[in-house]
Structures are given as C-alpha cells and as structure tokens.
Amino acid sequence: MKTFNIQSPDQAILEQLVHKVNNKTKPKGSLGILEDIAIKIGVIQQTLSPKLSKPTIAVFAADHGIAEEGVVNPNPQEVTWQMVYNFLSGGAGINVFTKQHNIALKVIDSGVKYDFKNLLGLIDEKIDLGTKNYLHQPAMTKAQCETCIEKGAAIATSIYSEGSNIIGFGEMGIGNTSSASLLMSKLLGMPIEDCVGMGAGLNSEGVVKKKQVLRAVIEKHSSVSSTEDILQTFGGFEIAMIAGAMLQAAELKMGLLIDGFIITSALLVASKLNPQVIDYCVFAHTSGEPGHQKLLDYFKAKPLLNLGLRLGEGTGAAIAFPLVQSAVNLINELASFDSASVSNKGNE
Ligand SMILES: O=C(O)c1ccc[n+]([C@@H]2O[C@H](COP(=O)([O-])O)[C@@H](O)[C@H]2O)c1
Numbered sequence: 001m002k003t004f005n006i007q008s009p010d011q012a013i014l015e016q017l018v019h020k021v022n023n024k025t026k027p028k029g030s031l032g033i034l035e036d037i038a039i040k041i042g043v044i045q046q047t048l049s050p051k052l053s054k055p056t057i058a059v060f061a062a063d064h065g066i067a068e069e070g071v072v073n074p075n076p077q078e079v080t081w082q083m084v085y086n087f088l089s090g091g092a093g094i095n096v097f098t099k100q101h102n103i104a105l106k107v108i109d110s111g112v113k114y115d116f117k118n119l120l121g122l123i124d125e126k127i128d129l130g131t132k133n134y135l136h137q138p139a140m141t142k143a144q145c146e147t148c149i150e151k152g153a154a155i156a157t158s159i160y161s162e163g164s165n166i167i168g169f170g171e172m173g174i175g176n177t178s179s180a181s182l183l184m185s186k187l188l189g190m191p192i193e194d195c196v197g198m199g200a201g202l203n204s205e206g207v208v209k210k211k212q213v214l215r216a217v218i219e220k221h222s223s224v225s226s227t228e229d230i231l232q233t234f235g236g237f238e239i240a241m242i243a244g245a246m247l248q249a250a251e252l253k254m255g256l257l258i259d260g261f262i263i264t265s266a267l268l269v270a271s272k273l274n275p276q277v278i279d280y281c282v283f284a285h286t287s288g289e290p291g292h293q294k295l296l297d298y299f300k301a302k303p304l305l306n307l308g309l310r311l312g313e314g315t316g317a318a319i320a321f322p323l324v325q326s327a328v329n330l331i332n333e334l335a336s337f338d339s340a341s342v343s344n345k346g347n348e
C-alpha cells in the first residue's frame with residue numbers, strides 16, 4: 001500500500017504563536033477554542049500570520065453491498081446516485097452551505113452503483129459498482145483498496161495544486177454508517193453494539209436489527225486484524241479514498257476539516273496507517289450519530305460545533321469553516337497590546 005511521509009509540524013513556533021494570541025487586546029483565553037484553532041493553523045503553516053486559501057470540500061460517493069440486505073439502511077441504495085445528481089445541480093445541503101461560505105466543491109464518484117456516462121462536473125474515480133456485501137465476503141479486493149488510497153491521494157494533490165491549503169471532507173453512500181461502525185469497532189476494539197446508531201433514520205427496532213446484522217459481520221471476519229485488512233473487509237470505496245486523501249493532504253501540510261461520523265471513521269483508518277495525520281486536523285462538529293462522540297473522545301477532540309447534524313456530505317465542515325476563518329482573522333487582525341494604547345498588565 002502507498003505510504004505517506006507526513007512530518008509532524010515543528011513545535012518551535014508554538015511559543016511565539018501563544019504569545020501573539022495572549023497579547024491580543026482581549027482577556028487571555030476569552031476566544032476559547034478559536035484561539036486553539038488559530039494557534040493550530042499557525043503551527044501547521046509555520047507562520048505567525050496564517051492564511052486560508054481556496055477552501056475546498058471534496059465529497060466522495062459510493063455504494064455498499066450490505067445495503068442489498070435492506071436491513072441496515074432505512075433508505076434505498078438508489079438515493080446515492082440521485083444525491084450525486086443533486087450535488088451537481090446545486091440542490092443538496094452541501095451546496096447551500098458551500099455557496100454561502102464561498103467554498104469550492106468537488107464531487108467524486110468513488111464507486112456508485114450507477115453509470116453516470118461522463119456526467120459533466122463529476123470526477124470519475126469509480127472503482128466498481130459498489131462494494132461486495134461483507135456479510136458474505138470482504139467488501140473489496142486488496143488491489144481495489146490500494147487503488148482507493150492512491151486515487152484519494154491524487155485528488156488531494158490536485159486540490160492542493162489549485163491553490164488550496166484547507167480541505168474539508170464529505171461523503172455520500174447509503175449504508176456507509178455500517179462501514180464506519182465496523183471500522184470503529186475493529187480498530188478501537190469496542191463491541192460493535194456500542195458503535196451502531198440510527199444512521200440516516202432507522203427507528204429503535206431498526207437499530208436492534210442493524211446491530212444483529214453487524215454482529216454477524218464481525219463474527220464472520222473475526223480473524224481480520226491489520227488496518228489494511230480491516231479497511232479492505234469492512235470499508236467502503238469512498239471511506240478508503242477519503243483516508244488516502246487525508247494522508248496526502250497532511251503530507252502536503254494542508255489543514256484538514258473533519259466532518260461527521262463517517263469522515264471521522266476514515267480519519268481513524270488514516271491515523272492507524274500514519275498517526276501524524278492528526279496534527280493537521282480541525283474537528284468541525286459532533287454528529288448526532290452516537291458513535292461519533294466516542295470516536296471524538298478517542299482523538300481527544302473538541303469540535304467547534306454541536307448542532308445535532310447527521311446529514312454527512314461535509315455539511316458540518318462547511319458550516320464550521322467560517323469559524324476557522326474567524327480564528328485566522330483574530331490572529332491577523334485583532335490589535336495587540338504592543339500596538340494598542342492600552343495597558344496589558346492583566347495579561348501578564
Ligand atoms: O456524517 C454523519 O455523522 C452522518 C450520520 C448519519 C448518516 N449520514 C449520512 O447518511 C448516509 C448513511 O446512512 P445509512 O443509514 O444509510 O448508513 C450517508 O450518505 C451519510 O452521508 C451521515
């Protein structure tokens with residue numbers, strides 16, 4: 001599998017960044033998490049005056065063999081391709097928020113079960129017409145999994161080469177909360193039942209059935225143990241591509257905006273392959289999907305927002321982006337005691 005050379009940012013600049021933020025004309029710490037984000041982006045970019053350029057959200061779409069069971073997902077598989085059309089015609093949730101905040105949007109077909117026939121605006125990286133059903137066999141072959149990582153990396157490189165230094169990740173795939181739950185359970189050693197939730201709208205009876213099916217999946221593949229094999233067995237094409245894109249974006253020293261449950265499961269995979277990726281992440285929000293809080297706890301993450309969102313598509317990342325911009329603006333534009341005619345006695 002492709003390996004990545006992610007460097008942990010040099011922490012030598014941290015002290016100066018903290019001093020710069022503490023010396024602003026405000027009580028120390030009074031801008032809360034925004035201060036942490038300003039410092040984090042400064043460390044990532046190795047500058048006291050960070051800038052966000054060409055913010056971009058990449059939405060990866062794919063289908064999942066498990067959806068054919070008709071048990072784990074409350075919506076039919078066709079919604080995946082229908083939503084891809086919706087993304088391209090500008091009508092989906094992610095379109096509303098990227099438009100509002102002036103964020104570029106890329107839509108990638110990682111493996112949707114539909115022939116889009118060279119649809120204008122769609123980035124065609126289709127691996128196959130959906131994964132296999134992991135109730136019966138691994139979701140993908142080793143070669144497919146490796147190709148996903150490479151294609152994801154190439155997408156991140158192309159976004160970077162268009163001048164972006166901040167990338168958000170989104171996904172669309174009916175059934176993909178099941179993949180996310182399985183990846184989380186296997187990679188964190190947690191019982192599958194603790195990782196499963198309502199997804200895109202199962203009722204409580206449906207959640208019980210989803211847990212039973214996913215328990216059977218875990219038992220069928222009980223001997224699978226390496227991160228690569230876990231991704232190949234339980235992953236989705238979009239999740240694997242996102243993991244590759246995250247690793248490449250971190251290698252390129254971009255800031256990574258982390259969305260909800262499925263995106264964080266892709267980050268879990270990426271971080272097991274290369275833990276340094278975490279140094280480049282800003283967590284956008286806490287999803288309403290219960291497993292997300294546990295994943296965030298594992299990363300010791302304090303996301304910017306908790307709005308009960310559970311849409312996916314990168315919507316949480318898009319909504320949080322202006323706050324990241326505010327963090328960057330505060331470090332650049334807020335007056336400091338050095339320049340203002342105010343005493344800084346209280347801040348010493
Ligand atoms: O981002 C989240 O936290 C999130 C939580 C629940 C559902 N989703 C979205 O809903 C779809 C998956 O739900 P499901 O029930 O079909 O597994 C997929 O397209 C995701 O974008 C997204």
Ligand SMILES: Cc1cc2nc[nH]c2cc1C
Pocket residue numbers: 075079083171172173200311312313
């Ligand atoms: C309509 C719909 C839109 C979505 N966007 C992301 N996941 C989704 C799932 C459904 C069902």
